[in-house]
Amino acid sequence: MIHAQFDPAARQALAAKAVEAKLRKDLSWQQIADAAGLSVAFVTAAVLGQHPLPAASAEAVAELLGLDADDATALQTIPTRGSIPGGVPTDPTIYRFYEMLQVYGTTLKALVHEQFGDGIISAINFKLDVKKVADPEGGERAVITLDGKYLPTKPF
DSSP, rough: OOOOOOOOHHHHHHHHHHHHHHHHTTTHHHHHHHHSSSSSHHHHHHHTTSOOOHHHHHHHHHHHHHHEEEEEEHHSOOOOOOOSSSOOOOOOHHHHHHHHHHHHHHHHHHHHHHOOOOOOEEEEEEEEEEEEEOTTSSSEHHHEEEEEEEEEEEOO
């Protein structure tokens, strides 16, 4: 049966426990995703409390991390989503994404609406990818792909 959680503290506690196990076992997010058989972005978000995992994936992640059966069950529950409390984020990495949306949010909205019409980009039917590439000017660059299904607004 599918269950939903309404107390974000339970998933936050499980996320902390899972990250501690990840560190203790010196695992990468990719290794955890490989065990789950799903994308690294989805599994990372799930372990951090933002998505439910399918049963087989939850059990594989729990086994890899040394979590118990109750934790494997909790990984399958639909969480109360949202990992950033109100206000401006203080973590520098998360703040930069916030800053990007502050600077480019209206531009993204204008371009999406011009190309697609009135609607939204789904964060449910969605894929996320992060790649590290060489910068021709030296150093490295982050290429972040946000791939969401467009959902038009429908009059009713």
